[in-house]
Amino acid sequence: MAYTEEELKKELETKEYEYGFYTDIESDTFPIGLNEEIVVAISKKKEEPDWMTQWRLEAFKAWKLMEEPEWANITYPKPDFQAISYYSAPNSKPKYDSLDEVDPELLDTFKRLGISLDEQKKLAGVAVDIVMDSVSVATTFKKTLAEKGIIFCSISEAIKEHPELVKKYIGSVVPQKDNFYAALNSAVFSDGSFCYIPKGVRCPMELSTYFRINQAGTGQFERTLVIADKGSYVSYLEGCTAPSRDENQLHAAVVELIALDDAEIKYSTVQNWFPGDKNGKGGVFNFVTKRGICHTNSKISWTQVETGSAVTWKYPSCILKGDNSIGEFYSIAVTNNYQQADTGTKMIHIGKNTRSTIISKGISAGKSQNSYRGLVQVNSRAKNARNFSQCDSLLMGNDCGAHTFPYIEVKNKTAQIEHEATTSKIGEDQIFYCNQRGIDTEKAIALIVNGFSKEVLNKLPMEFAVEAQKLLEISLEGSVG
Amino acid sequence: MLKISNLHAGIENNEILKGINLEVKAGEVHAIMGPNGSGKSTLASVIAGKEEYEVTEGSVVLEGENLEDSSPEERAHKGIFLSFQYPVEIPGVSVTNFMKTAINEGRKAKGLDDMPAKDMLKMIREKAELLEIDRKFLSRSLNEGFSGGEKKRNEIFQMAMLEPKLAILDETDSGLDIDALRIVANGVNKLKNKDNAVIVITHYQRLLDYIVPDFVHVLHQGKIVKSGTKDLAHELEEKGYDWLKQETAV
Ligand SMILES: Nc1ncnc2c1ncn2[C@@H]1O[C@H](COP(=O)(O)OP(=O)(O)OP(=O)(O)O)[C@@H](O)[C@H]1O
Ligand SMILES: [Mg+2]
Numbered sequence: 001m002a003y004t005e006e007e008l009k010k011e012l013e014t015k016e017y018e019y020g021f022y023t024d025i026e027s028d029t030f031p032i033g034l035n036e037e038i039v040v041a042i043s044k045k046k047e048e049p050d051w052m053t054q055w056r057l058e059a060f061k062a063w064k065l066m067e068e069p070e071w072a073n074i075t076y077p078k079p080d081f082q083a084i085s086y087y088s089a090p091n092s093k094p095k096y097d098s099l100d101e102v103d104p105e106l107l108d109t110f111k112r113l114g115i116s117l118d119e120q121k122k123l124a125g126v127a128v129d130i131v132m133d134s135v136s137v138a139t140t141f142k143k144t145l146a147e148k149g150i151i152f153c154s155i156s157e158a159i160k161e162h163p164e165l166v167k168k169y170i171g172s173v174v175p176q177k178d179n180f181y182a183a184l185n186s187a188v189f190s191d192g193s194f195c196y197i198p199k200g201v202r203c204p205m206e207l208s209t210y211f212r213i214n215q216a217g218t219g220q221f222e223r224t225l226v227i228a229d230k231g232s233y234v235s236y237l238e239g240c241t242a243p244s245r246d247e248n249q250l251h252a253a254v255v256e257l258i259a260l261d262d263a264e265i266k267y268s269t270v271q272n273w274f275p276g277d278k279n280g281k282g283g284v285f286n287f288v289t290k291r292g293i294c295h296t297n298s299k300i301s302w303t304q305v306e307t308g309s310a311v312t313w314k315y316p317s318c319i320l321k322g323d324n325s326i327g328e329f330y331s332i333a334v335t336n337n338y339q340q341a342d343t344g345t346k347m348i349h350i351g352k353n354t355r356s357t358i359i360s361k362g363i364s365a366g367k368s369q370n371s372y373r374g375l376v377q378v379n380s381r382a383k384n385a386r387n388f389s390q391c392d393s394l395l396m397g398n399d400c401g402a403h404t405f406p407y408i409e410v411k412n413k414t415a416q417i418e419h420e421a422t423t424s425k426i427g428e429d430q431i432f433y434c435n436q437r438g439i440d441t442e443k444a445i446a447l448i449v450n451g452f453s454k455e456v457l458n459k460l461p462m463e464f465a466v467e468a469q470k471l472l473e474i475s476l477e478g479s480v481g
Numbered sequence: 482m483l484k485i486s487n488l489h490a491g492i493e494n495n496e497i498l499k500g501i502n503l504e505v506k507a508g509e510v511h512a513i514m515g516p517n518g519s520g521k522s523t524l525a526s527v528i529a530g531k532e533e534y535e536v537t538e539g540s541v542v543l544e545g546e547n548l549e550d551s552s553p554e555e556r557a558h559k560g561i562f563l564s565f566q567y568p569v570e571i572p573g574v575s576v577t578n579f580m581k582t583a584i585n586e587g588r589k590a591k592g593l594d595d596m597p598a599k600d601m602l603k604m605i606r607e608k609a610e611l612l613e614i615d616r617k618f619l620s621r622s623l624n625e626g627f628s629g630g631e632k633k634r635n636e637i638f639q640m641a642m643l644e645p646k647l648a649i650l651d652e653t654d655s656g657l658d659i660d661a662l663r664i665v666a667n668g669v670n671k672l673k674n675k676d677n678a679v680i681v682i683t684h685y686q687r688l689l690d691y692i693v694p695d696f697v698h699v700l701h702q703g704k705i706v707k708s709g710t711k712d713l714a715h716e717l718e719e720k721g722y723d724w725l726k727q728e729t730a731v
Contacts, residue, residue: 427569428533429569430569430570432531432533432553433565433568433569433571434571434583435530435553435554435557436529436553436554436556436557436562436563436565437557437579437583437586437639437643438554438557438558438583438586438587438590438643439554439582439583439586440552440554440586441554443582443586447571447574447578447579447582448571448574450573450574451571451572451573451574451622452572452573453573454573455573
């Protein structure tokens with residue numbers, strides 16, 4: 001069937017999230033509600049030292065006095081924070097005994113994303129044999145990392161095994177009181193990851209497969225802390241292109257990155273939470289605080305591909321404290337149906353000769369709203385700071401919206417700030433051109449979207465880029481005849 | 482190969498094509514000329530299956546098959562190629578990537594596997610040479626920032642890659658400099674054989690010195706008002722369209 005814009009619009013609206021389904025996890029779950037006892041109980045359950053318990057309690061006190069922010073360009077029913085259970089121990093009991101029991105459509109998606117059989121099992125919650133590859137791969141990874149002195153473990157483990165590092169850095173970039181969701185996370189975070197790269201060490205592998213295997217099923221209040229010591233380098237991949245079916249509606253994660261002198265952190269995210277059905281029902285609320293601090297001559301690079309969540313509120317940021325430090329933000333955000341995304345970044349220039357680059361690509365379809373919100377702040381001491389921002393929006397149909405809110409605050413006259421923004425629509429002429437060359441409309445849209453997103457896709461580590469590209473394709477697939 | 486009978490087509494009650502009859506046999510070259518706005522590009526779009534235009538009467542038959550229910554991509558798979566008068570830009574998609582996708586989609590429709598990368602590269606190299614296209618050019622975004630002439634040459638490069646049965650070249654000559662015109666025309670001639678056919682839409686007899694037509698048709702107000710041989714093109718070049726317009730008004 002050939003295409004008209006009218007048809008495209010209709011089809012997009014009927015796009016369903018094929019992969020959402022309920023799971024009934026038997027687990028050790030706390031009663032709903034939040035108070036000091038619950039916070040203490042979480043800390044106890046995780047066998048944390050007293051300083052950690054106190055730190056959580058401080059956060060809780062601050063949170064009680066805070067109000068949910070209203071300023072983002074999104075609307076949603078406010079979660080009832082007393083109606084949530086704040087602790088649910090992951091259950092090791094597998095959901096299925098074999099892959100045959102898993103939703104074939106989900107498996108099909110996994111296959112098309114190129115996810116290995118072992119990983120498919122892990123992700124779908126199928127029992128994995130101890131001698132299976134995934135486990136031995138993970139073990140090999142761990143050994144290689146340990147040889148270099150790299151610490152890579154869950155945050156709970158780090159709190160127990162490496163308290164001096166955690167104590168020194170946790171909350172140093174995102175303080176407990178930073179914002180409503182960060183405070184909540186600080187009080188009740190369930191688990192997350194910890195990574196430390198010692199001085200001068202170049203992490204020999206993308207921390208990806210390992211991460212993915214181990215993070216399937218992390219809770220709703222995730223806490224991540226990455227420390228790159230002087231002169232070290234790490235590329236860290238978070239999330240998974242595989243669709244996340246999660247019964248937790250509210251997700252409030254905190255990620256802190258610390259790049260010490262001459263260090264470099266590349267942090268890539270591909271996120272595909274359940275976005276809700278075509279009427280905007282259900283779906284995950286994703287309120288994330290991600291921030292990194294750059295010391296002298298260091299560099300932090302955030303790359304993200306977002307296709308999921310009903311509501312996304314997320315601003316990976318860089319504090320460019322050290323002279324000559326560099327912050328980068330590359331983002332693709334896709335919204336469809338009633339999805340709402342308010343994402344962007346903050347680049348805070350404090351040191352001299354600091355540089356930042358922002359490339360944001362928003363793709364909106366259906367009745368979705370896609371906003372870019374960015375702050376570039378140049379402090380008075382930041383001589384010769386430079387920023388380049390580019391925000392491009394691609395619209396599909398007439399019912400969606402793209403919005404750009406660039407905020408620029410400059411307190412040093414030597415700063416150079418450049419901002420570019422474009423909005424375009426996938427045109428019928430483009431589609432017909434592709435059709436005429438034998439490319440059907442669905443493939444044509446994928447091609448155009450990939451072309452539009454190329455600058456950002458290119459920033460992802462190779463294997464992730466291929467997956468992300470397929471994910472974009474799949475997110476917009478089934479949306480046209 | 483192609484048989485168009487009593488074709489009426491238009492857009493929202495505005496009839497643009499008013500009963501076109503045209504038969505193109507394998508191995509033939511047909512030229513379509515005619516004043517601005519006479520319906521030449523519309524005819525090309527309707528043959529290619531652009532759904533914006535509604536066909537109200539008549540038929541387009543390719544190798545005995547009525548194309549009525551074929552989508553544009555199906556028609557492409559059947560061997561119809563249109564060199565656009567105004568090629569569109571697709572930012573971020575390289576010429577190579579675009580061609581790779583187009584060729585593999587065509588193969589998929591025929592139940593074939595993707596073309597092996599080695600063969601694809603070899604073919605790209607050959608066809609780029611044929612049209613004297615710098616290979617650096619092929620990694621640029623499709624038509625983005627291309628000069629008018631570059632766009633046209635790129636259209637013919639795509640034609641060379643896709644090896645269509647029926648190629649419709651809509652004013653491919655406009656925008657080409659003298660050397661480029663010769664290169665493109667030579668390219669078309671080399672691709673021409675007894676099994677395929679070409680329809681060239683042009684305003685200038687100059688192109689027809691290179692790509693020599695078997696028949697020349699004049700389109701005026703949505704109808705073919707005169708058909709003839711190559712000499713007709715010379716006559717038009719000399720006399721313009723007025724005499725024909727008068728003749729048909731009578
Ligand atoms: N999409 C459209 N909407 C409205 N009118 C159209 C559309 N397409 C074509 N027309 C009209 O139909 C007539 C024929 O247009 P067409 O582009 O086919 O002419 P042409 O013979 O190719 O002219 P030219 O030599 O200038 O390229 C014109 O009057 C044009 O304005
Ligand atoms: Mg025309």
